[in-house]
Amino acid sequence: MKHKLIEIYDKLLKEFSYQHWWPAQSKDEIVIGAILTQNTAWKNVEKAIDNLKSLDLCTLDAIYKSDTDIIGRCIKPAGFFNQKSVYLKNIAKFFVINGSVEGLSELSTKELRRRLLDVKGIGKETADSILLYVFKRPVFVVDAYTKRLIKRHNLSINTDYDSIQKLFEDNLGKDVEVFCEYHALIVKNAKEFCRTKPLCDRCPLFGV
DNA sequence: CACCAGGAATGTA
DNA sequence: TACATTCATGGT
Numbered sequence: 001m002k003h004k005l006i007e008i009y010d011k012l013l014k015e016f017s018y019q020h021w022w023p024a025q026s027k028d029e030i031v032i033g034a035i036l037t038q039n040t041a042w043k044n045v046e047k048a049i050d051n052l053k054s055l056d057l058c059t060l061d062a063i064y065k066s067d068t069d070i071i072g073r074c075i076k077p078a079g080f081f082n083q084k085s086v087y088l089k090n091i092a093k094f095f096v097i098n099g100s101v102e103g104l105s106e107l108s109t110k111e112l113r114r115r116l117l118d119v120k121g122i123g124k125e126t127a128d129s130i131l132l133y134v135f136k137r138p139v140f141v142v143d144a145y146t147k148r149l150i151k152r153h154n155l156s157i158n159t160d161y162d163s164i165q166k167l168f169e170d171n172l173g174k175d176v177e178v179f180c181e182y183h184a185l186i187v188k189n190a191k192e193f194c195r196t197k198p199l200c201d202r203c204p205l206f207g208v
Numbered sequence: 209c210a211c212c213a214g215g216a217a218t219g220t221a
Numbered sequence: 222t223a224c225a226t227t228c229a230t231g232g233t
Contacts, residue, residue, distance in 0.1 A: 037215085039212090041230085041231070044231060045213095078229090080228050082229085083216085084228095121215095122216085123215060123217085124215090124216090125214080125215065126216080129214085141214085144213085144214070144215080
């Protein structure tokens with residue numbers, strides 16, 4: 001008997017096809033985007049990233065060496081720029097002093113996650129996004145859309161982050177590609193159908 | 209005008 | 222542990 005989560009995944013994949021996530025040109029850009037998109041529309045994140053690129057500041061090394069107020073002006077469209085400029089400096093420093101992605105690649109997933117969570121500005125979702133899309137570790141990313149999906153379809157009693165993450169990881173197999181695609185599809189579906197009319201009859205998950 | 213967007217830190221009880 | 226508040230821009 002297939003789990004509901006697999007049924008949902010199949011329907012979303014059939015409806016939207018592959019999403020090619022994370023949308024970025026480099027691993028540094030994924031990390032930067034993960035910070036900038038915190039409670040912020042992706043459209044505004046794109047503007048901020050374009051601003052960074054125009055000054056050649058869309059790398060962790062460049063951010064590490066730049067003034068916080070310069071970063072702040074670039075990322076202003078993404079909101080919370082006073083906080084996020086500091087957060088970007090924090091994560092940039094973390095990668096620089098640890099030898100970038102390569103320098104951290106030998107760590108276990110659990111240890112790497114702990115270290116990411118120690119960086120001020122990196123919470124569970126941001127840490128897991130980096131673990132999955134940058135380090136290719138089998139960690140499921142739980143965002144607001146994912147929680148909403150689980151609640152609307154009554155797929156879990158507990159709806160906190162850890163419970164929902166465990167639900168996905170226990171029922172999908174630890175497949176990085178599936179985790180990457182499933183999270184992307186949940187976001188895609190939410191933007192496409194679930195904004196104004198939750199579970200309307202046009203939604204691919206109607207009746208599931 | 210209110211409300212939301214691919215959250216996280218901080219403070220309170 | 223479980224909520225409430227704060228942070229800020231831009232689209233609907």
